[in-house]
Structures are given as structure tokens and as C-alpha cells.
Amino acid sequence: MALSKAQKEAVMHREGPAIVLAGPGSGKTTVITERTKYLTQQCGIPPIHILVVTFTKAAAMEMQKRFLALTDSRQTQVRFGTFHSLFFEILKHAYHYTAANIASEEEKYRILREIISPMDIGIEDEAEFLHDTAREISRVKNERIPLEHYYAAGVPQELFRKIYGSYCRGMERAGKLDYDDLMVYTWELLSARPDILEGWRKRFRYILVDEFQDINRLQYDIIKLLAAPENNLFVVGDDDQSIYRFRGAKPEIMLNFPKDYPQARQLLLDRNFRCPGNVCDLAARVISRNTVRYEKKIEKVKADGLPVEKLLFRNQEQESLGIIQRIRQGLAQGRRYEDFAVLYRSNTDAGVLSQKLLEYNVPFKMRDTLPNLFEHWISRQVIAYLKLAHGDYSCANVLKIINRPKRYIERSCLDTQQVDFERLRMYYEDKYWVIRRIDKLEQDLAALARMQPYAAVQYIRHGIGYEQYLEEYAEYRKIKAEDLYEVLDRLAQSAKGYETCEAWFAYMEEYSEMLKEQAKNGAQKQDCVTLTTLHSAKGLEFPFVFLIDVNEGIIPYKKALLASDVEEERRMFYVGITRASEQLTICVLKEKYGKSLKPSPFLL
Numbered sequence: 294m295a296l297s298k299a300q301k302e303a304v305m306h307r308e309g310p311a312i313v314l315a316g317p318g319s320g321k322t323t324v325i326t327e328r329t330k331y332l333t334q335q336c337g338i339p340p341i342h343i344l345v346v347t348f349t350k351a352a353a354m355e356m357q358k359r360f361l362a363l364t365d366s367r368q369t370q371v372r373f374g375t376f377h378s379l380f381f382e383i384l385k386h387a388y389h390y391t392a393a394n395i396a397s398e399e400e401k402y403r404i405l406r407e408i409i410s411p412m413d414i415g416i417e418d419e420a421e422f423l424h425d426t427a428r429e430i431s432r433v434k435n436e437r438i439p440l441e442h443y444y445a446a447g448v449p450q451e452l453f454r455k456i457y458g459s460y461c462r463g464m465e466r467a468g469k470l471d472y473d474d475l476m477v478y479t480w481e482l483l484s485a486r487p488d489i490l491e492g493w494r495k496r497f498r499y500i501l502v503d504e505f506q507d508i509n510r511l512q513y514d515i516i517k518l519l520a521a522p523e524n525n526l527f528v529v530g531d532d533d534q535s536i537y538r539f540r541g542a543k544p545e546i547m548l549n550f551p552k553d554y555p556q557a558r559q560l561l562l563d564r565n566f567r568c569p570g571n572v573c574d575l576a577a578r579v580i581s582r583n584t585v586r587y588e589k590k591i592e593k594v595k596a597d598g599l600p601v602e603k604l605l606f607r608n609q610e611q612e613s614l615g616i617i618q619r620i621r622q623g624l625a626q627g628r629r630y631e632d633f634a635v636l637y638r639s640n641t642d643a644g645v646l647s648q649k650l651l652e653y654n655v656p657f658k659m660r661d662t663l664p665n666l667f668e669h670w671i672s673r674q675v676i677a678y679l680k681l682a683h684g685d686y687s688c689a690n691v692l693k694i695i696n697r698p699k700r701y702i703e704r705s706c707l708d709t710q711q712v713d714f715e716r717l718r719m720y721y722e723d724k725y726w727v728i729r730r731i732d733k734l735e736q737d738l739a740a741l742a743r744m745q746p747y748a749a750v751q752y753i754r755h756g757i758g759y760e761q762y763l764e765e766y767a768e769y770r771k772i773k774a775e776d777l778y779e780v781l782d783r784l785a786q787s788a789k790g791y792e793t794c795e796a797w798f799a800y801m802e803e804y805s806e807m808l809k810e811q812a813k814n815g816a817q818k819q820d821c822v823t824l825t826t827l828h829s830a831k832g833l834e835f836p837f838v839f840l841i842d843v844n845e846g847i848i849p850y851k852k853a854l855l856a857s858d859v860e861e862e863r864r865m866f867y868v869g870i871t872r873a874s875e876q877l878t879i880c881v882l883k884e885k886y887g888k889s890l891k892p893s894p895f896l897l
């Protein structure tokens with residue numbers, strides 16, 4: 294492949310700092326690998342003095358693979374790796390750490406679970422709570438926020454501080470470091486020990502960073518320390534593709550790079566080699582509405598391709614069928630399943646589509662793990678109601694729903710393997726208000742037993758008062774009740790086509806099996822349609838791309854309220870658009886769960 298003039302210029306940059314602003318599909322990886330080759334082969338830089346760093350292991354390995362192919366070699370001393378592996382290497386030399394000192398995600402969650410489980414904090418979903426708490430702990434650490442100045446978002450203040458302290462002590466006792474510790478300790482080490490810093494500076498005389506728009510403050514500070522004083526720091530990124538602010542990425546670091554390094558050479562890779570002309574035009578129109586960005590005009594290399602399709606579907610079922618039909622048409626014209634990708638904003642948006650693909654035998658793989666709707670705690674409680682209505686009086690099942698909504702029944706009186714409502718009534722004979730509730734529950738169960746699944750879910754929700762219970766729970770947890778109702782909406786949606794609970798439960802099992810199989814073998818699957826979130830689509834390209842649910846409240850996501858959040862959502866949409874190398878199809882819904890929706894404002 295012949296390099297463009299701008300690519301050549303970037304590849305042949307010699308000394309000092311440089312920032313390469315690259316548009317989508319402009320050959321960023323090519324430039325990094327070609328430049329590494331240029332430094333080693335044309336400039337005589339020993340490979341051991343070159344550090345190429347990026348964010349994911351997969352991206353680092355891909356770059357190394359391409360470099361080895363380019364130089365026709367089997368191994369190299371150039372250090373290709375992630376930020377975390379770099380920090381680990383630095384700490385390993387200083388403190389003789391081994392891989393056993395790094396806490397895996399499971400270990401980290403185990404330590405957190407041991408802290409949280411014994412606390413009586415009235416949470417329904419421990420996994421979700423752990424996840425949110427872990428994210429907040431990470432934020433405090435990697436943004437170096439003093440704990441006393443941090444306002445926890447999802448956990449009461451005092452509780453968060455308590456959990457945070459116990460977590461740090463737990464990690465210390467176990468002799469473990471999490472990913473954030475790696476970063477913080479590296480920075481502290483290099484700041485405190487000029488002798489060690491000097492050693493690493495001598496080792497890494499040329500530093501190349503890919504996806505620079507995703508860098509966070511601490512990573513940048515460490516890289517700056519390492520690069521000084523020669524500052525042979527070559528960074529490549531696209532500020533318009535910065536979509537990891539929620540994980541601490543600071544795209545403004547990229548925008549301010551020329552201020553930090555006034556002598557930095559600024560280069561622009563402004564030719565999009567991937568997308569057809571009309572897709573480039575749409576992408577440019579969309580992103581031009583963002584205000585905080587480098588203004589760049591991207592040149593189209595390809596001519597206009599197939600028209601950008603904008604399709605309006607009644608609901609997600611119709612949308613899924615429309616996509617399946619188009620894939621089949623493509624196959625009939627000689628395309629393969631792997632030529633197609635469906636991109637969505639959040640994992641849950643893929644629920645209906647994955648069910649339909651399964652039904653229609655279309656092979657697919659998911660790049661992200663799709664949470665199983667039927668394992669959500671709300672689903673479990675609704676299912677427990679249905680099972681009880683159909684005769685499962687086991688204590689474990691009854692316990693799931695007996696006080697949801699509140700019926701004032703103590704756990705201690707459910708002490709037999711099978712629950713006997715008559716016995717319960719006797720136990721509460723002097724509490725008429727409890728008896729009334731038991732009577733009502735029994736009537737409700739009798740009614741449920743006669744209903745089809747969809748009607749039954751609605752009855753649990755409105756007739757039994759489960760939605761009211763969710764509202765109270767949401768208030769207690771300081772979360773939005775609508776987010777919980779959405780689980781009920783999705784559940785009702787899934788129940789629709791089934792006449793009996795038995796048939797619906799059988800489907801749940803089949804679907805759950807499919808998800809497990811995806812999680813285990815999905816990545817290795819050949820020739821299948823790719824389903825991915827916009828986040829995980831970064832860096833990929835496909836001939837045919839479907840963007841689904843391009844509606845207000847979904848893209849941009851309803852929680853994006855601040856202007857900066859909306860801009861991040863727009864960048865995500867932009868990343869999605871620019872994955873298409875032949876045709877882009879934008880799917881808009883008229884309604885979801887029976888509620889009407891507007892098209893995304895990003896389409897205007």
C-alpha cells in the first residue's frame with residue numbers, strides 16, 4: 294500500500310514531540326507501525342529504545358503483528374504494550390512484584406463482596422452495586438481525588454468512605470494491586486526517585502502513543518515524565534472518537550497537547566480511506582455540530598457508494614426482521630455473514646435482535662457480554678410470582694416475593710421447606726392487616742394462574758403493586774424508577790408471543806444457554822454477523838453497518854444532560870457511522886414497549 298503524503302510526513306518525523314490528528318479510516322495504525330519501522334531501519338534507533346503504547350491488549354498485539362509482518366521478522370525488541378503492562382514492568386523492577394500481585398477483576402470483586410455482603414444495606418442487586426462501587430473507587434484513585442472531597446454518586450457518603458477504606462486495607466492484606474494502583478504507584482515512584490526515572494528515560498528514548506484521545510491525566514503525567522527531556526513523544530489520535538470520558542479519559546489533554554509542547558509538530562491525516570463519499574459527508578455533518586473539537590476537513594478517497602439508508606420501523610421486532618431480510622438479500626448476492634455488523638448504544642438494545650437472530654438461525658457473535666434479562670433481579674422476582682401461581686410454594690421461591698410489595702411478613706415465620714399460607718394466617722391471627730394482605734396475595738395468585746404470560750406480567754406490575762414497590766426501592770437507592778420499569782417493559786415484551794408460562798420458561802432456558810455459549814465461544818466464531826456496542830466498535834470496519842434504535846433517549850442516551858455529555862454521545866454516533874466501508878443503514882423506531890419515540894436529534 295502506498296502511503297499518502299501526510300502519512301509519509303508523519304512516518305518520517307524525526308525528533309521532538311509530534312501530534313498526529315487523524316480522522317476515521319485514515320490509517321493511524323499504519324502510521325504507527327511504519328514509523329516504528331522507519332526509526333529502526335532508516336534512523337538506526339535500536340528497537341529496545343522504542344516504546345509503543347496503547348489501551349487494550351488486543352490493539353497492542355495487532356500493532357506488533359503488523360509491525361512484524363512489515364519488517365518480515367518473527368520477534369522484536371520494540372516494546373508494544375498497554376499502559377498497564379508498562380506500569381507493571383516499571384513496578385516489577387523496583388519492587389520485585391510478580392504477576393501474582395496483580396488483582397484480577399474477580400479477586401477485586403471478591404474482596405469488595407466480602408466487605409459489602411455482611412453490611413445490611415438493603416440492596417436488591419449486589420452485582421450491580423459492586424460494579425458501581427468499584428467504578429467510584431477507581432475514579433477516586435485514578436483522578437487522585439482526596440476521599441474527603443469526593444461525593445459518591447450511588448452510595449451514601451459515609452458508607453462509601455467505609456467501603457473504600459476497607460477495600461484498600463483488604464487489597465493491602467492480600468498483597469494485591471488493582472489497575473488503578475499500578476498507575477498511582479508508578480507515578481509516585483517516578484516522581485520520588487529521579488535515579489529510577491533516569492533509567493527508564495534512557496531505555497525508552499522514543500515513545501509512540503496510539504488512541505491518544507483516550508488518555509487519562511495520570512497516564513499522561515507518567516508518559517510526560519518518561520519522555521522528558523528529549524520529548525520524543527509521538528501521539529496519534531482522533532479527538533472526535535473520544536468516547537471513554539466515563540472511564541476517566543480526558544480528550545482535552547489531546548486538545549491541549551500543543552500548549553504543553555509548544556514546539557510540537559502538528560500533522561493531520563485527513564484522508565478517509567475506508568468510507569464511501571456519502572458516508573464521509575454524513576459523518577462530517579454530524580460531527581460538525583460538536584463545539585469542543587479540533588476543526589478538520591476530512592478528504593474523501595472513495596466515491597459515493599450505495600445510498601445511506603434511513604429506515605423507519607414500527608418497533609424492535611420489525612427492525613430485527615428488516616435487518617434479517619437485508620442480510621439474507623446480501624447473502625443471495627454472494628456476501629458473507631461476516632460482512633454485516635449491527636451497532637447499538639447499550640447492550641440491552643440488542644436483546645430483541647439477538648432473540649430474533651436465534652429464532653431465524655442467523656449466526657452471530659457479540660463483542661460484549663449481553664446481560665441476561667431473565668437473570669436480572671426484577672425478572673427473578675416476577676418469575677417467582679409466576680412459579681408460585683403455578684404451585685411452587687418452596688420457601689426459597691416465596692421469600693423472593695413475599696415482601697415485594699411490603700406485606701409485613703417476617704422472614705422467621707417462613708421456616709418450613711414448603712410455605713403453608715394457612716399456617717401463616719394462624720401465625721398472624723392478631724394482625725388483621727397482615728391477614729388481609731395474605732388473602733389478597735392468594736386471590737392474586739389464583740388470578741395469575743389463569744392468565745397468559747404477558748397479561749400476568751402486567752398484572753404483577755399494576756394489579757399486585759410490584760411497580761409501586763420498585764418506585765420505593767428506586768427512591769431508597771437514589772436511582773431512577775424508569776430504569777427499573779424498563780426491565781419490566783422488556784420482560785413483558787418477551788412474554789408477548791407465549792400462551793403458557795411453561796413455553797415461556799422453556800424459551801428462557803434456550804436463550805440463556807445461547808448467551809452462555811456466546812460468552813464461551815463467541816470470539817472464535819467464524820463467518821457470522823457481528824453485534825457490538827458503539828464503544829466496542831471502535832477501530833473496526835465492516836462492509837455493511839446497521840445502526841439501530843437511532844432515537845431520542847437512546848442515541849443520545851437519555852442520561853446525557855450536560856452539553857459535554859451530548860457531545861460525547863455524538864462522537865459515539867460518529868464512530869458508528871464511520872465503521873462502514875460500503876453501506877450504512879440507519880434504523881429508527883416509531884415506538885418501543887408501546888411508547889412512541891422521536892428520531893434522534895443527531896439526524897437533523
Ligand SMILES: Nc1ncnc2c1ncn2[C@@H]1O[C@H](COP(=O)(O)OP(=O)(O)OP(=O)(O)O)[C@@H](O)[C@H]1O
Pocket residue numbers: 294295296297300315316317318319320321322323531534566567831832833871
Ligand atoms: N495509504 C493508504 N492507501 C490505501 N488504503 C489505506 C491507506 N492507509 C490506510 N488504508 C486503509 O484504510 C482503512 C482504515 O485504516 P485504519 O484502520 O488503519 O484507520 P484508522 O485511522 O485506525 O481508523 P479508525 O480510527 O476509524 O478506526 C484500512 O482498510 C486500511 O487498510
